[in-house]
Amino acid sequence: MHRPSPLDRDFFARSTVEVARALVGCRLVYEHADGVRRAGTIVETEAYPADDPAWRSWGVFDPVAERVRPEGRALDFFGRPGTAYLYRVHVYWLLNVVTEPEGVAGGVLIRAVAPEEGVHVMWARRPAARHEAGLAAGPGRLCQAFDLDRRHHGADLTRPPLYLAQGAPPPAVVATPRVGVRFGRDLPYRFVIPGHPCVTPVRHGNRVRS
Template identity: 55%
Template sequence: MSPLPPSFYDRPTLAVARDLIGALLVYDSPDDGRLVGRVVETEGYRADDPAMHGWRATFGGDGFVRPIGRAADLFAAPGTAYVYRIHHTNWLLNVVTEPEGVAGGVLIRGVEPLEGEAAMTANRPASVRRRRDLTNGPGKLTQAFGINEAPGVPRSRFHGTDLTVPPLFFAAGEPVPDDRVAAGSRIGISRGIDLPYRFVEVGNPFVSPGLPSDVRVARKTGKRE
């Protein structure tokens, strides 16, 4: 199983986000052996996107982004891992896109287990009531794959690593035709909710159950969807 090359990620963010649907997330774990999941849900974040961490990044006098905070990491070489924590416990796996020096990233929101499912289940023993709950969310899949961190660890060991080489990488899978892929609003954001930057494989049970942000805001404000 060969990793996708850097050139795959050295493209417009939304093209990468779409083409990762059907790709394989692979982790050659030192503890659990090979774990494989088929990507069924992604979200793209571009430089002109107000929901992106690198939006309005601070630049120095030389025109280069200052190497501070999250923003600088999204300008890294395409294929670099961008991993961060939310809600104190959930670690989210992203891959940097666009040419180096241009901010961009794709969040992996859901995968369908293909190999190593017993180990994935063991990594999430108290959280899985149905099989689809194993990896149908970005924090769930990192826990299932064992690429999260223990409580109190401030930084992911995978952040900044190269996802075009083992042990953690993406490999080509069976392409998913356009009529089986839908685009829409992303989940859990408050800005850029009208941008259709979330891609899902239609009907796959491992797509995360969260409410799209445009629907959530419409219901909250009483506006029609």
């Protein structure tokens, strides 16, 4: 089976917002130990740079310096670019990738993926899904479908078994405000393929910015 080309570390060692946009159209690949490869195209991301007031929700945002502090659960976001950062919200795990040069905080949340390989095992893990487009439409659903959790925190996403790979350039990428944040909610840091059926449903609608 052909292995997609993993993205190199330099891809992630740059502006968080730039990486978040560039990841749309790339692929998330997991060569699972059960022998079934899960893979799909990333259709939605969110950027969380160092000067983002959204870090206030983590209690690590310094309002004087206007930057996240290197402490607590945010510390790993200052680490090696291209590293997986997983954390749990309620019962759901969320997959992020560390960005920026080492020593600078930043991360991109992988919000939604269009399933392409291993779809039958995704259905087995997400039997309540109404249709295939909803299997990994949302960060919590994505981790359920791909079987990702605390075991994958700190994984090197530039090499197998869990990695981010090159993909086909999308027809378009647009920026919108993020979903479900308390602070910095108007910042256009959410990037999507417009009109794609696998993008997270947004009940109240966000303004779309090109």
